[in-house]
Amino acid sequence: MEEAAKKKMLRHFTYGLYAITVAEDGFYNAFTANWLSQASFEPPMLMLSVENDSHSISIIRRTKAFSVNVFASGQRELAGQLGRSYFRNPQKLEGLNYRLGTNGCPVLLDTLGWLECRLTGEIEAGDSTVFIAEIVEAGVLNEGMPLTMAEAGFRHSG
Numbered sequence: 298m299e300e301a302a303k304k305k306m307l308r309h310f311t312y313g314l315y316a317i318t319v320a321e322d323g324f325y326n327a328f329t330a331n332w333l334s335q336a337s338f339e340p341p342m343l344m345l346s347v348e349n350d351s352h353s354i355s356i357i358r359r360t361k362a363f364s365v366n367v368f369a370s371g372q373r374e375l376a377g378q379l380g381r382s383y384f385r386n387p388q389k390l391e392g393l394n395y396r397l398g399t400n401g402c403p404v405l406l407d408t409l410g411w412l413e414c415r416l417t418g419e420i421e422a423g424d425s426t427v428f429i430a431e432i433v434e435a436g437v438l439n440e441g442m443p444l445t446m447a448e449a450g451f452r453h454s455g
């Protein structure tokens with residue numbers, strides 16, 4: 298396989314940007330993700346690929362819960378902040394405007410809105426794991442356009 302072609306084509310994939318929030322025993326965390334898609338209409342389901350070396354992955358497995366917060370256009374800086382590793386930045390939620398959703402995961406109030414997800418399955422995918430989850434709650438917070446990878450100019454594919 299031609300490495301450069303693979304990388305170039307994968308970087309043509311269009312993505313949105315989301316803050317995934319998790320909670321366990323009074324601990325809260327958030328991380329930025331773009332490897333996410335709706336997977337079913339009925340029941341409403343989505344898939345999210347999570348890096349195996351992240352801190353949040355084991356919390357998702359144990360609690361079987363996470364929330365997807367949709368970044369608004371203009372939230373590039375916040376997306377960059379939440380994209381840093383928990384291990385070097387354990388206080389990523391400090392100073393952010395949030396409350397807890399029905400599933401206990403943080404709802405980031407300055408985003409466009411959120412989806413609460415219940416884990417139903419997982420598939421090994423190389424250095425990551427694809428989580429399949431049912432959407433069990435949702436809310437709209439703000440009107441506006443979503444942040445895209447094209448707008449943000451980040452590279453997290455290839």
Ligand SMILES: Cc1cc2nc3c(=O)[nH]c(=O)nc-3n(C[C@H](O)[C@H](O)[C@H](O)COP(=O)(O)O)c2cc1C
Nearest residue numbers: 328329330331332347348352353380381382383453
């Ligand atoms: C633009 C961008 C997109 C990202 N997309 C994903 C993703 O889809 N899945 C993932 O597991 N990590 C993704 N990351 C990396 C995580 O946000 C980062 O590894 C984070 O450290 C993992 O969270 P935690 O260590 O706080 O648990 C992305 C980072 C950035 C900056």
